[in-house]
Amino acid sequence: MTEPEEVRQPFRLAAVDLGAIRHNVRAVDALVGPDTAVMAVVKANGYGHGAVEVARAAIEAGATWLGVADLDEAVALRDAGLDVPVLAWLHGQDARFDEAVIRRIDVGVSSVAQLDAVARAVETVRGAGAAVDVPAAGDGDGDGGAAGDGGADGGADGEPVARVQLKLDTGLGRNGAARSEWIALFSRAAELQQAGVLTVTGLFSHLSNTNEEEDRAQLRQLTAAVAEARAAGIEPTVIHLASTAATLRLPEARLSMVRLGIGMYGLSPFDGVTSAELGLRPALRVEGRVISVKRVPADSAVSYGYTYRTAGESTLALVGLGYADGIPRLGSNRAPVWIRGERHRVSGRIAMDQFVADVHDAPVEVGDRVVLFGDPAEGYPSADDWAESAETINYEIVTRIGPRFERRYES
């Protein structure tokens, strides 16, 4: 007889608490107030949590925009039936801007060359006579007057029009148009808008989060850019700069929209500041199962390279998770795990598919849950604990959770 479905427990489980996602979005939405929209950033499969499920929860809780890195991620959201405004800001040289036009995806443009590629894509779509997705009723009205979706999608004659947001490098030194290119970018964008090829729906930049002084300097650069853009004849609907860190700590950087990533997942962007201190609830709990238990004598070696030996007679619990699942190998002999309410430590090297925890004399059995990290308010180690063990940041811990995990959603 097969076991009933609810009894079957995967030995690699990524449980996502959508209630926590909603809580975090509501908290930030309340903090920024009615004049600032919240964009839910769901790139990289929603930081490993599942992009579509997180996006739906975020929208329920008041987010009015979605943000992703590339167009494939944006198209996947559209395919899942999400029809709120979506912005994608990172494009390869062969990016399918025609798809962006057809699917009404806002394209973050970082150069005149990209702007021209978008304009060519509009010609292609028009030439093919392709139909543009129709916006859903009420789409983009946002937060009761907060940043809307930036206006027209069809030209005066009903022709497809691209939606473009100009991305400026105000000091991060990464993606975004260099200061020397701003004027050319603005005047070309104004020209194409005048010609009915595209609508400039927004203007944005990204902070380095180095310190408050540097962030303020970038904000001044963006303010100057907005003035230059207006002088060139561009009136962007949304102007945005802040990701989670500035959203929480630099109110003047919130502008018409904040791009909420890590905070929506309930994690802190600040060193030494916990989720709870920020009023956030971690949404992801990563679990394995004890898949074998053995009692061994003192001085028993564990795993590759014998980097761990038992101090006395001890119980070793085998967990079926490894670096192929995104469990960082640097956590070997350092990172915590929770079994039956007690903390133990990864013992010996983390291998591709498995690791061991020396649980000493704790009564551990095959099938016991092993929580690597979750919400510390529930007694579990945190993603921050794992980040510290692996000399990285909580962002990397959650985004690397691999495809062999079964993701389950709790509301």
Ligand SMILES: *Cc1c(COP(=O)(O)O)cnc(C)c1O
């Ligand atoms: C990833 C990303 C964000 C979200 O950042 P968090 O620190 O996770 O809030 C916002 N804006 C851009 C451009 C990004 O790439």
